[in-house]
Amino acid sequence: MRPDHETTLEVRTTAAVAAAAILLVPFALIAALVAGQYTPLHDLDARITDRLHQVALDHPGWAGAMEWWSLIFHPTTWRIAAALLAIWLWRRHARPLAVWVVATVAAGALLGVLLKLLFGRHRPDLLDPVAQATGYAFPSGHAMTNALGAAVFLMVLLPLLRDRPLARAALWLAAVLIPLVTAYTRVGLGVHWTSDVTAGLLLGVALPALSVLAFPRRFSGTRVAESVPG
Secondary structure, eight states: OOOOHHHHHHHHHHHHHHHHHHHHHHHHHHHHHHHTTOHHHHHHHHHHHHHHHHHHHHOHHHHHHHHHHHHHTOHHHHHHHHHHHHHHHHHTTOHHHHHHHHHHHHHHHHHHHHHHHHHOOOOOOOSSOSOOOOSOOSSOHHHHHHHHHHHHHHHHHGGGGTTOHHHHHHHHHHHHHHHHHHHHHHHHTTSSOHHHHHHHHHHHHHHHHHHGGGSTTTSSHHHHHHHSOO
């Protein structure tokens, strides 16, 4: 028997909360180690950065490709995409969901800025940098916004692709690979530590899961599929 809308929603909301809790534990651990300037973490970060930086120096074309990827998937790109998604949802009378998209992305942007100011962690200082970035390092804004944006699009669009397995697989693949590749480029370009991007990815996925609690009945896949024509 198919579960009714309410049961389906409850299961999905519970799963989202559980996922958020699981993701926030390692984020909190990394944040604590960064705040405490834990030497083994710094040494690990430095070794990875040095190794990837050497790869970038030895392969200028690869460094250029990473710069282009970082530019294409800049946080601003995701925020514009989220705004367009919200407009599309609003025009199709899924207005609470449109508000959720905007609120979640805006909350992520604000939280990212506040955390950077709170931790005040400096970026890698390399003798022969292949790229430059301003501001503090922790957490990575690119990694966090890519993960958050991918999670938001995944949560909104997956229910609309219920009968299209190939499209669902492609959406999942993009939602996983784009944030991971973006996180790699930030370390490969020498503008972030590995712990910066790891924490950004964890927090970026956790935030949309947490924000679902604000509107638990309106943001289930079932309701979206009913509210937004395919």
